[in-house]
Each structure stands twice: as C-alpha cells, then as structure tokens.
Amino acid sequence: xxxxxxxxxxxxxxxxxxxxxxxxxxxxxxxxxxxxxxxxxxxxxxxxxxxxxxxxxxxxxxxxxxxxxxxxxxxxxxxxxxxxxxxxxxxxxxxxxxxx
Numbered sequence: 001x002x003x004x005x006x007x008x009x010x011x012x013x014x015x016x017x018x019x020x021x022x023x024x025x026x027x028x029x030x031x032x033x034x035x036x037x038x039x040x041x042x043x044x045x046x047x048x049x050x051x052x053x054x055x056x057x058x059x060x061x062x063x064x065x066x067x068x069x070x071x072x073x074x075x076x077x078x079x080x081x082x083x084x085x086x087x088x089x090x091x092x093x094x095x096x097x098x099x100x
C-alpha cells in the first residue's frame with residue numbers, strides 16, 4: 001500500500017512571497033497533499049494551468065482556495081499554483097510541482 005505524503009508549502013514561512021523555489025529538490029507523487037498556510041485576508045491560492053502560471057493570470061475554470069489552510073491533492077504531471085492577489089504572483093508567490 002502506498003501512502004500519500006503531506007508537504008507544507010514554504011515550510012515554516014508558509015505560502016508567501018519568494019516561495020517559487022520551494023519545490024526544488026523534493027520528490028512528489030500523485031496523491032500527495034500540499035498544505036498552503038497563509039493569512040486569508042492577505043493571500044489566496046489559485047490552481048492554474050501552465051499559461052496561467054507563466055502569465056500570473058487566473059483564467060476561467062481556475063480553482064480558487066481562500067481558507068488560509070488549504071489542502072490540495074496533487075494529480076499526476078504538472079500542478080501549478082499562484083496567489084491570485086494582484087502583484088503577488090509576480091513577486092514569486094507561485095509554485096510548479098511535478099507529481100510522478
């Protein structure tokens with residue numbers, strides 16, 4: 001039986017500016033859970049496609065999360081997340097995670 005792992009995005013700093021390199025050196029699998037901890041009045045988490053990730057724009061169909069302690073299960077392949085608050089993604093509040 002394979003058990004999913006849980007990862008806290010940004011470790012102790014949480015989901016904040018400059019977190020874009022957090023996935024480097026980590027191995028993720030489909031079914032693993034990412035926990036995004038942040039103050040919900042300041043940030044949010046938006047699940048986007050590659051285009052939305054590269055442009056820092058959340059298009060229709062994007063998944064918006066606003067709890068401040070969001071738990072998102074990874075799907076196989078690339079998973080892209082940005083902060084949808086204007087300017088935050090451009091300041092490095094975005095991650096791309098490849099789940100095997």
